Amino acid sequence: MSTTAPAPLTAADFGSDQDVRWCPGCGDYSILAQMKKVMPQLGISRENIVFVSGSGCSSRFPYYMNTYGMHSIHGRAPAIATGLKSVRPDLQVWVITGDGDGLSIGGNHFLHCIRRNVDLRVIMFNNRIYGLTKGQYSPTSPLGKVTKSTPFGAIDNPLNPLSVAIGCEATFVARSIDVNIKHLGEVLKRAAEHKGTAFVEIYQNCNIFNDGAWDYATDKATKADTVIELENGKPLIFGKNKDKGIRLNGTEPEIVELGKGITADDLLFHNEKSPEPTLAYLLSRMRHPEFPEPIGVFRDVDAPKYDVELNRQIESARAKKGEGDLNALFNSGETWTVA
Amino acid sequence: MSTTIAPEAPATHKEVQHIPSATVRFAGDSGDGMQLTGEQFTRTSALLGNDVSTFPDFPAEIRAPRGTLAGVSGFQVHFSSTDIYTPGDALDALVVMNPAALKTNLTDLRKGGVLIANIDNFEKKDNEMAGYEANPLDSEVLEHTYQLFKVPMTKIVREALKDTGMGVKEIDRCKNFFALGLVYWLYGRDMEPTARFLQEKFATKPEIVDANMKALKAGWNYGETTDAFASSYQIDKAKLPPGKYKNIMGNVALAYGLMTAAKLSGKELFLGSYPITPASDILHELSKFKNYGVRTFQAEDEIAAICSAIGAAYGGHMAITTSSGPGIALKGEAIGLALMLELPLLVINIQRGGPSTGLPTKTEQADLFQAICGRNGESPVPVIACRSPADCFDVAQEAWRIASRFMTPVMLLSDGYIANGSEPWLIPDVNKLPKIEIKHPGPIENGDKFLPYKRDELLARPWALPGTKGLMHRIGGLEKQDITGNVNYEPANHQHMVNTRAKKVENVALEIPLQEVEGPASGELLVLSWGGTFGACKTAVGACLNQGLSVAHCHLRWLNPYPRNLEKILRSYKKVLIPELNMGQLRTFIRAKYLIDAQGLNKVQGKPFAVQEVVNAIRQQLGLGSNGQPAREGTGAALAALAAAGESAG
Numbered sequence: 001m002s003t004t005a006p007a008p009l010t011a012a013d014f015g016s017d018q019d020v021r022w023c024p025g026c027g028d029y030s031i032l033a034q035m036k037k038v039m040p041q042l043g044i045s046r047e048n049i050v051f052v053s054g055s056g057c058s059s060r061f062p063y064y065m066n067t068y069g070m071h072s073i074h075g076r077a078p079a080i081a082t083g084l085k086s087v088r089p090d091l092q093v094w095v096i097t098g099d100g101d102g103l104s105i106g107g108n109h110f111l112h113c114i115r116r117n118v119d120l121r122v123i124m125f126n127n128r129i130y131g132l133t134k135g136q137y138s139p140t141s142p143l144g145k146v147t148k149s150t151p152f153g154a155i156d157n158p159l160n161p162l163s164v165a166i167g168c169e170a171t172f173v174a175r176s177i178d179v180n181i182k183h184l185g186e187v188l189k190r191a192a193e194h195k196g197t198a199f200v201e202i203y204q205n206c207n208i209f210n211d212g213a214w215d216y217a218t219d220k221a222t223k224a225d226t227v228i229e230l231e232n233g234k235p236l237i238f239g240k241n242k243d244k245g246i247r248l249n250g251t252e253p254e255i256v257e258l259g260k261g262i263t264a265d266d267l268l269f270h271n272e273k274s275p276e277p278t279l280a281y282l283l284s285r286m287r288h289p290e291f292p293e294p295i296g297v298f299r300d301v302d303a304p305k306y307d308v309e310l311n312r313q314i315e316s317a318r319a320k321k322g323e324g325d326l327n328a329l330f331n332s333g334e335t336w337t338v339a
Numbered sequence: 340m341s342t343t344i345a346p347e348a349p350a351t352h353k354e355v356q357h358i359p360s361a362t363v364r365f366a367g368d369s370g371d372g373m374q375l376t377g378e379q380f381t382r383t384s385a386l387l388g389n390d391v392s393t394f395p396d397f398p399a400e401i402r403a404p405r406g407t408l409a410g411v412s413g414f415q416v417h418f419s420s421t422d423i424y425t426p427g428d429a430l431d432a433l434v435v436m437n438p439a440a441l442k443t444n445l446t447d448l449r450k451g452g453v454l455i456a457n458i459d460n461f462e463k464k465d466n467e468m469a470g471y472e473a474n475p476l477d478s479e480v481l482e483h484t485y486q487l488f489k490v491p492m493t494k495i496v497r498e499a500l501k502d503t504g505m506g507v508k509e510i511d512r513c514k515n516f517f518a519l520g521l522v523y524w525l526y527g528r529d530m531e532p533t534a535r536f537l538q539e540k541f542a543t544k545p546e547i548v549d550a551n552m553k554a555l556k557a558g559w560n561y562g563e564t565t566d567a568f569a570s571s572y573q574i575d576k577a578k579l580p581p582g583k584y585k586n587i588m589g590n591v592a593l594a595y596g597l598m599t600a601a602k603l604s605g606k607e608l609f610l611g612s613y614p615i616t617p618a619s620d621i622l623h624e625l626s627k628f629k630n631y632g633v634r635t636f637q638a639e640d641e642i643a644a645i646c647s648a649i650g651a652a653y654g655g656h657m658a659i660t661t662s663s664g665p666g667i668a669l670k671g672e673a674i675g676l677a678l679m680l681e682l683p684l685l686v687i688n689i690q691r692g693g694p695s696t697g698l699p700t701k702t703e704q705a706d707l708f709q710a711i712c713g714r715n716g717e718s719p720v721p722v723i724a725c726r727s728p729a730d731c732f733d734v735a736q737e738a739w740r741i742a743s744r745f746m747t748p749v750m751l752l753s754d755g756y757i758a759n760g761s762e763p764w765l766i767p768d769v770n771k772l773p774k775i776e777i778k779h780p781g782p783i784e785n786g787d788k789f790l791p792y793k794r795d796e797l798l799a800r801p802w803a804l805p806g807t808k809g810l811m812h813r814i815g816g817l818e819k820q821d822i823t824g825n826v827n828y829e830p831a832n833h834q835h836m837v838n839t840r841a842k843k844v845e846n847v848a849l850e851i852p853l854q855e856v857e858g859p860a861s862g863e864l865l866v867l868s869w870g871g872t873f874g875a876c877k878t879a880v881g882a883c884l885n886q887g888l889s890v891a892h893c894h895l896r897w898l899n900p901y902p903r904n905l906e907k908i909l910r911s912y913k914k915v916l917i918p919e920l921n922m923g924q925l926r927t928f929i930r931a932k933y934l935i936d937a938q939g940l941n942k943v944q945g946k947p948f949a950v951q952e953v954v955n956a957i958r959q960q961l962g963l964g965s966n967g968q969p970a971r972e973g974t975g976a977a978l979a980a981l982a983a984a985g986e987s988a989g
Contacts (some may be wrong), residue, residue, distance in 0.1 A: 016813065018825065047808050052650070055816075063813050063826065068805040070653060071815030072646070073676050079611075079643035083650030083658070084805075087609050087635055091654070091805055109646075112639035245930065310634055317629035324631030326602055326769045330595065334532065335585045336386050337579075 011036040014046065016066045022057060027178035027204035028125060034185045040191050044092050051094045052081045054106055057132045057206075058098040075106025078113035080280040081120050085307045092192070095122040099140040100130050103159050107139075113166040116306035117196040123188070124161055124201050125178075129210035147209075162284035162298060165199040166277045172198035173280055179203060179218050183229070183295065190297055196305045208290075216288050218297075226288055230296035234333035235267035238292045246286070253286060272300045312322055351563055354570035355527065359418030362427030362573060363522060365515075366444045367436030368405055369384075369412040371396055372515035377414025379519055383532045385586035385763055388576030392874065394426035394947065395759045399616070402919045404470040406460075411443045416524075420575040424727065424874030426760065428949040432525065434518050436460060436492075438469035441476075454485040455521065457514065459493035480557040488567050492517050499557040503550050513554035520558020527573045530555055580765060587764040589728035589757040590617075590689070594624035596735025598631055599661060599686070603736065604743060604775035606657035607632035611647035613640055613666060616699040617755040618689040621661045641669035645686065649673060650680040653814075655779065655804040657739060659685040664693045665705045668713070674748055675714045678840065680814045681792070681800050683742040683749075685735075686720075688868075690754040692945045701945025702756035704870045705921035710750040711899050711928070717837045719844040721745070722899040724752040725875035729764040730758065734896065740775045741847055746799045752898070754871045754920075756947050778804070783809030791824040797850070798843035847900050854902035858884055858891030864960050865912035867937070869895040869925055872918055872948055879953035890957055898925070901932075909935050916940060916960050918953050 014036040022028045049067040053059035056072035058250050062069030068091075072080050077095045085093045095113075102110050102124050113120065129147065130136040136149040140161065144153040165173050172194040174201070176187040184202065191198035203214040216226045228238040228246070236246035237258070245267040247256045271279060280299040287293060363380065374395055394415040404409030407950045417427035429449035435441040437460040448454060462476050475481065476489055492514045499517075500510045515535075523530055532550055541547040550820025562568050587595075601608040612622040612635065626635045634651075638644035645660040652658035662670065667688045677684045692707045710722045721741055721874045725734045731753060742749040780801045783789055791812040792800050803810040812824060818836060820827035827833075856865070858880060868876040873894050880892035893908055895901065909915055909929070917926040918940035926939045940956040942948065955965040 004915075046811055048806055050653075050805050063815070065813075066811055068811055069813035070680070071817065072649070073672050073677075073812065073816055076642060076646040076673065078655075079638065079646035080650035081737065082638065082643075083609065083611055083647030084654045085650075086647070087607070087651045087656040088654040088805065108639050109643050112643065154802060202783070227841075310636075314629050314632060318632075321630040324598075324628055326599055326631070329628075330585070330766045330769070331583065333585060334382060334386055335583050336388060337583050338388070338576075338581050 002289070009040040009046070011040060014039040014066050016064050018063050020064050021060065023208050025207040026057070027127065027159065027202075027206070028058060028061070030178045030181060031123075031125065031184065031202055031204065032061065034188060035065070038185055038188045041189060044090070045231075048090065049092045049094070050081075050084060051096055052063045052077045052084065053096040054101040055132070056098045056101045056130070058096055059101060061096040075104070076100050076108040076109060077101070078106065078118075078120070078122065082113055082118045082306070085118055085120055086310050089119070089307050089311055093120050095120050097122060097124050098131075098194055099124065099126045099128060099161065100138045103139040103161060110164070111168050113187060114170045114197050114199065116258055117171050117303050118306045118307065121194075121198045122145055122200070123190045123191070124199070125204040126161060126201050127204045127206035127210055128213045129206050131206045135209035144204060148286065149247045156191075158285070160284060161201045161281065162199075163281060166284055169277055169297065169303075170199045171196040171301050171303045173284075174199070175201045175203070175293075175294060175295045175298070177203040177214065177217055177227075180295070187296065213253050217293060226292050228286075228292040228294050229318070230270050230272070230283070230294050230298065232270055232297070235264045235269050236294075237264065237267065246291070251282075253282060253291065255291065272297050274299070275301060342582060349758075351524065351527065351571055353563065353568070355573050356570055357575065359421060359570060359574065360417065360423065360427075361431040361526060362417045362429065363432045363434070363526070364413050364414065364415040364430050364444060364447065365434045365518065365522075366411055366413040366440035367434075367515070368439070369400070369410045370402055370405065371412070371436045372512070373412045373414050373436070376515045376519045378415055378534050379536065380522060380528070381416050381418075382536070382586055383523070383527075383528050384416065385417040385584070386532050387528065389420065389574055390423050390577035390579060390763060391419075391586060391761065392417045392423050392426045393761045394756065396946075397700055406437055406439055406465055408439045408443055408469060411440050413440070418574055418577065420577050422577065424580070424877050425947070425950055428951050431889045432522065434522060436468045436515070436518065438471050438475060438480060442469045442471070448485060450484055452485055453488070453525065455488045455490055455518070457492040457518070458489040459491050462585075465733075480696060495557055495561065496554050499553050500550050503546065503553070504558065505546070507820070510550070512643050513550050513962050516551045516554040517558040517561075520555035520560075521562050522558075523555070524559045524562030525568065527571055530559060543742050549873065555581050579763060582765045584763045584765055586761050587728055587732075588620075588759060588761045589625055589725065589731050589753060590620040590759070591654070592728050592764060593687070593725070593731035593735055593753060593758075594621050596732035597625070597626060597657075597739070599732070599769055599772065600634060600736040600739035600775060601657045602769065603737065603772055604657060606655075606777065607634070609651035609656040609658045610635045610661065611638050611644040611651070611658070612636070612661045613638050613644045613806060615641075615663045615666045617691055617758045618661045618666075618687070620758065621687070621689070641666040642673060645670040645673040645677075645684075646827065648684055649677050649680070652684050653680070655802070658683070659741075661687040661689070663689050663691050663699075665696060667706065667709060671714050674720065674750075675716065675718050675818045677748040678714075678718055678720055679816050681746045681840075683746055683802070685738050685742055685749055685751055687751045689758045690752060692943070698945045700755065702754045702871065702947060703920050703943055703945065704752070704754055704872070705924065705943065706752065707898060707921065707924040707928075711751055717841065719841050719899065720748050720750050721725060721844055721847045721897070722750045722752065723897055724870040724895070725757055726870060726894060726896070728757055728760050728762045730873075732764065732767075736772070736775070737851075737896070741850065743775060743777050743802075744799060744850060745797065745843055745847060746802060747844065752870060757871045779804050780807070780810060780899070782807050790822050792819060793822045794839075794843075797846045798839060845900050847897070848903050851897050851902060853904045854893060854895070854908055856891050856893045856908055859889065860891070861911035862889035862891060863912065864888075864890045864914045864916060864957060865909065866890060866892045866953070866957065867895065867909070867915055867917045867925070867929065869890070869898055869919075872920060875948035875950050875953050876918055878950045879957060882950070882954055888957065888961060888963075890961070895925075906933055909933055914938065914960050916956060918948060918956060920947065929974060
């Protein structure tokens with residue numbers, strides 16, 4: 001018998017035998033590639049990982065991973081994953097969702113999954129459009145957006161996914177961009193390592209129905225001024241020449257230029273461990289074009305996790321009362337005997 | 340016959356009449372404690388060795404305005420020295436705590452029955468609140484039609500408790516125990532079980548125990564000492580099969596059955612649920628049993644409830660979701676997912692009056708169409724129904740046996756009448772119940788491909804658990820190729836998969852018992868029933884058989900698929916009568932499937948069938964006249980006269 005250790009898994013080991021059927025040029029390809037690259041770094045066997053999705057383009061994701069997986073029904077993946085994780089805390093469970101699946105039809109489950117802090121990774125591919133149903137506006141489409149279902153422009157105010165998650169006191173909140181592959185890989189790895197609900201919004205380009213929705217954040221010429229990379233404990237500095245920063249003016253952020261008496265020490269310092277969600281929320285409100293949009297980890301704190309507490313209650317009941325005995329239960333209380 | 344405790348009735352010095360059975364209803368304001376009173380009477384009667392069957396009936400509002408008709412809450416107990424299967428048709432005794440209770444319940448009291456009224460609550464404003472222009476208790480018709488006892492309960496209880504130091508409000512809360520004590524006297528019941536209940540429930544509040552016991556005894560003494568009551572009644576112990584019994588409610592029996600099914604299959608139980616009447620008690624009950632490995636999850640909505648259960652089923656647990664009709668409607672898409680994934684799951688519907696919000700606290704069996712057809716696409720699921728409170732225990736195990744054997748969601752139907760009703764339950768020895776065998780495929784180490792939709796001889800697919808090496812696979816709601824489970828949209832494949840899923844559910848018939856019939860194996864009329872109408876139909880057919888009529892009773896447990904011999908049974912009788920608390924749902928299926936001209940007895944009034952209603956329908960089918968009148972009609976003249984008296988007096 002050979003005693004050599006099995007070769008470490010590679011990204012390819014995490015790919016299934018199914019043909020990937022997203023449109024050529026879709027941002028989902030990049031996310032899939034990063035996920036497969038991150039997986040071997042986690043030290044978790046393939047059989048102990050489950051991807052659960054709802055419905056929509058992003059929700060085909062589980063079919064392409066050589067792990068356990070379920071492609072379920074529209075919006076319900078967080079609920080399914082909650083049940084799975086509640087009974088199988090040994091598994092690492094990922095939820096793959098989109099802006100329509102997660103914030104529209106599945107909005108309720110999204111809120112409650114986050115407030116319970118179930119130990120799940122919830123990855124939202126945000127392309128600001130309904131792709132699979134061929135181009136209707138989504139809950140993240142901007143006001144005025146002209147789509148098949150809004151020929152005169154969208155008139156409902158969009159949701160900001162991070163603000164919603166932070167409003168529910170999510171314990172891990174991050175944002176990345178499909179084409180920013182190094183950053184995306186790091187963010188996915190951080191999400192994987194978090195205990196509790198880890199929510200990641202990924203700016204993902206739908207090149208068919210909403211091409212260029214995130215150009216401002218991905219265009220090489222502008223991204224240094226439109227995106228700000230968050231680093232824990234560091235001041236918020238951005239710009240091609242790293243000469244601009246974010247300063248707090250009362251409770252409002254403002255853009256300032258460094259120099260002329262303003263130093264990095266005057267700027268807002270990021271603290272992803274802040275126990276209150278206030279700072280993370282403030283950062284989530286910084287939107288293009290008024291502000292550079294932060295990417296990276298907004299919040300990473302520890303809090304009780306639903307699945308852990310549920311299983312703790314089971315264990316403590318067993319420790320206190322012993323393993324349940326049905327015969328004893330049935331024969332307890334008032335009974336009578338017929339001879 | 341022996342009892343574990345010795346609940347002998349206190350000795351009465353008055354005449355005692357022995358009767359085979361009686362039906363009593365306590366009715367009052369929803370704040371009057373009528374449910375507790377009825378439950379106490381039931382427990383005591385069960386402990387005394389009677390067979391019991393109960394029917395609680397309460398409003399949907401937690402506290403409807405005091406004294407109104409809408410706020411009346413009632414609890415009916417049928418207790419007997421022989422086997423009984425229903426809470427009784429007509430009442431032998433009715434206790435009314437106010438005029439509203441009198442007005443809404445009097446129709447059910449038989450002529451000559453005992454009517455006990457708390458006259459202290461029949462003041463002018465109370466009567467007006469119930470729509471009486473004068474005091475209905477002053478009616479001579481009432482006095483002549485029934486044995487009317489006007490009891491100043493409030494006054495007596497205030498007097499009896501005046502030295503307790505309690506306020507009038509607290510004292511008045513004890514008057515239901517006075518009523519209970521009086522009915523205990525009337526039927527020779529022991530007060531000891533109730534004393535024990537009070538001591539347990541109010542262990543830290545001895546003054547409450549003391550006050551209620553005083554009220555209870557005052558009620559008993561009132562019966563014993565006043566001249567009003569000349570005699571009391573005695574109902575002997577029932578001859579039930581030997582064994583140890585406890586009185587059990589339907590929802591509790593269902594919870595116990597589910598826990599037992601989990602144990603027998605070596606699984607832990609997961610319940611995903613969202614509160615809804617009348618199913619919530621299952622969630623409450625199961626939430627208690629953490630040390631049995633029962634995980635309960637109160638989800639954010641009905642959809643999350645079933646989806647969490649689907650997740651738990653995928654993880655390898657015995658997964659269930661509980662709800663009522665409106666919630667089941669919301670779960671429809673997810674039930675379809677579960678049947679497409681082919682995962683075992685119990686979907687439990689405690690039916691109530693519909694459609695929409697309907698009659699939340701009233702019973703109906705109108706969700707059969709929904710259970711069998713209520714999903715998009717060709718989506719068959721096995722459907723099973725409980726017939727009585729204690730039967731829920733067995734049905735839960737049967738449902739899980741089939742769900743796990745066939746890898747399918749199973750719809751389990753109960754109803755509000757079964758859920759809240761109670762009856763004696765012969766306590767089983769769990770170690771002697773048949774095991775439920777479940778197999779999971781083991782790891783694949785040699786790199787062979789796992790085939791998640793490769794089926795066994797009954798067409799069930801393997802239940803592969805995440806965490807098992809080499810079995811990584813993806814399942815989903817999209818149509819899939821058989822054997823591999825890969826997404827597949829080919830026309831012939833879809834036809835094949837639809838056929839296969841249908842055939843799999845048909846195969847359930849190979850694993851369920853043959854249908855049995857009570858009565859002659861052929862003849863003029865078969866009464867075919869399902870669910871909670873079992874008791875009324877069984878009792879009615881029994882009565883007709885005693886009269887020499889050619890009738891038999893067939894009660895279905897499985898509604899999809901039907902037992903293999905059902906068609907043969909149906910064709911052995913000239914006529915088929917299907918009584919249902921809906922407008923003819925089983926009848927529609929039976930007529931469509933077998934082309935048999937089945938006739939219906941249908942009622943949707945939020946109430947179970949009276950036995951007499953079924954008897955009359957049987958006689959009508961046989962071309963005979965009815966031989967009895969429901970209580971309602973029997974007292975119709977008296978009621979009309981009462982209403983007229985009220986008007987003229989006003």
